[in-house]
Amino acid sequence: MGYAFGVDEVAGAIADPVRREILAMLRERRMSAGQIADRFAISRPAVSRHLRVLRASGLVHDELTGRRRFYRLDPAPLARLAEWLTPFVADHPASAAWSRRFDALETEVYRTRRDRRRTPAGEPPAGTGRGPATKSVRPSTKDGGEERSA
Amino acid sequence: MGYAFGVDEVAGAIADPVRREILAMLRERRMSAGQIADRFAISRPAVSRHLRVLRASGLVHDELTGRRRFYRLDPAPLARLAEWLTPFVADHPASAAWSRRFDALETEVYRTRRDRRRTPAGEPPAGTGRGPATKSVRPSTKDGGEERSA
DNA sequence: CGAAAGCGTAACCCATTGGTTACGGATTAG
DNA sequence: CTAATCCGTAACCAATGGGTTACGCTTTCG
DSSP states (O other): OOOOSOHHHHHHHHTSHHHHHHHHHHHHSOEEHHHHHHTSSSOHHHHHHHHHHHHHTTSEEEEEETTEEEEEEOOHHHHHHHHHHHHHHHSSSOOHHHHHHHHHHHHHHHHHHHHHHTOOOSOOSOOSOOOOSSOOOOOOOSOTTTTSOO | OOOOSOHHHHHHHHTSHHHHHHHHHHHHSOEEHHHHHHTSSSOHHHHHHHHHHHHHHTSEEEEEETTEEEEEEOOHHHHHHHHHHHHHHHSSSOOHHHHHHHHHHHHHHHHHHHHHHTOOOSOOSOTTSOOOSSOOOOOOOSOTTTTTTO
């Protein structure tokens, strides 16, 4: 029980560079579909479908706000993937500690979720510097004062 | 430098249940292409191509012995995948310890390899109990005394 | 109310994937 | 030498995947 999304979906989702990039972006802050799409050179519908894949794999959750749809990360499925690959890396290095961490993750994630919801304020750190590598033009999106819209 | 196989290939490789199963089998002992194929319901050429994918991703290495081709696991690429997903799980749980483990892995793997070569004896524990779930008939393979052939 | 913004979906294309059967090359057995 | 084994590759096919453009629905703005 409890295993809704399989390793297949998660691994398949991660196998695409665009989707990995999206996940990386979402790690810092939640973003609307348009904000995400603006950072890639591909068309918006293409991004939309990537988002559908991520949704189907459980890696992101979407919440509709007005006419925009915001996506936020849910790392839990990644934990399951990590769980799968644990025995491979755990064969000889230290083993037990790993599973522990993953075990704790799903719980942690839950708490995290609450925290995020209580911190909808503007633009955290803005990140590691890892640019999208694809486009990152960010044209005049007119969304200057995003996020605090509601 | 150094990074020959990307996350794309590795994630793509493990996205398939057959290939994951193969990796799991290879975790216990090296196996010939035929031995592997015998454990699946699909045709042997199909398995052969799965093996090609695994080879291309660096997850297995092959060594030709007589008319048989043996495959053995190389977990190192998995470590790189784990490396990628670390920041996602490390955001809130403890973080540093992880990277350490992965760092050590590639080295450990190397040692492991040597150990395996020095322990070619018959049938280890037979594993976690996770059967192939597909066929697992293991017909009279005629390979009764395998492995110590050399 | 109309016009524009924001986003998902549909229809279509081409490249890739996973499966099948048929084949060929190398090695071992008789 | 001839036959059988082991295993990869080729050719073919149905299904998937990722991209594009065209469209339609809902929500906001003027």
